[in-house]
Amino acid sequence: MFNFFKKKSPLQKLNDTYKKLLDDAHKLxxxxxxMSDEKYAEADQVFKEIEKLVSKLN
Structure with a gap:
């Protein structure tokens, strides 16, 4: 009901950032x-961070 008070986990933040970078790269x-290639490179770095975080959780 009051989800706007709930903080996002670091994994959720990284996923949101990753999706935004991919969307920006597609538009560019x-x-x-x-500039599109630069955004894809940034998205790749974020994806690597996501993989590290997921591997720590498992």
């Missing part, structure tokens, strides 16, 4: 390929 791919 139609305008500026170099």
């Amino acid at each position: 791919s139609k305008v500026n390929r170099k």
